[in-house]
Amino acid sequence: MLNVIIFGPPGSGKGTQSEKIIAKFGLAHISTGDILRAEIKAESKLGKEAAQFINRGELVPDATIIGMLENKLNGLTDAKGVIFDGFPRTVAQAEALKEMLQKRGEDISVMLNLEVNREELISRLLKRGETSGRSDDNLETIEKRIKVYEEQTSPVIGFYKTEGTYKGIKGVGTIDEIFDRISNAIEE
Ligand code: UDP
Ligand code: MG
Secondary structure, three states: OEEEEEEOOOOOOHHHHHHHHHHHHOOEEEEHHHHHHHHHHOOOHHHHHHHHHHHOOOOOOHHHHHHHHHHHHHOOOOOOEEEEEOOOOOHHHHHHHHHHHHHOOOOOOEEEEEEOOHHHHHHHHHHHHHHHOOOOOOHHHHHHHHHHHHHHHOHHHHHHHHHOOEEEEEOOOOHHHHHHHHHHHHHO
16 A cells, blocks of 8 residues: 655645645545544534644644544545645654554555745745635744644654655645656655
């Protein structure tokens, strides 16, 4: 199976590129951010708890996210592979994912890190905020999300470098240019 992690700071293009990867490689999509937003919309208990963190630009606690992910993985049958979008966001989540996949006789094929500078991230997210309706696409929350990314999420890069599955992808350019880089990295 082809199991791909699409990684990068908020606004780096994970969701956009995931759609293209799915279309080309036929993978199942797991976006923890999308699952959380669906829970919020459904006004579930999980959604109500998660909204508190998301609106502050903070991370939903590891135990909640890991449980949610395990449920989602259990629901997948005969997939050709999975694209993990926006997960793992902490080293503890990366370790939990490794264990969950090991139990299934699987592993991560490649971790793709979309590299985008801070100015570009902020400008993309502010632009998205004009139409996304997302409660966290405003300047104050965007800056908080980037700070949380730097402090809590960027150490995940070191984890996958040690695993030997890390690949950096230049995340600036047209959507198709970036997708070409991603396709080449997956096919390598
Ligand atoms: N979030 C989280 N854990 C996850 C996914 C999302 O805590 O595994 C929360 C977090 O508050 C984050 C927000 O949901 O800022 C939006 O996540 P998403 O991945 O959609 O945003 P992106 O980083 O792609 O802009
Ligand atoms: Mg996203």
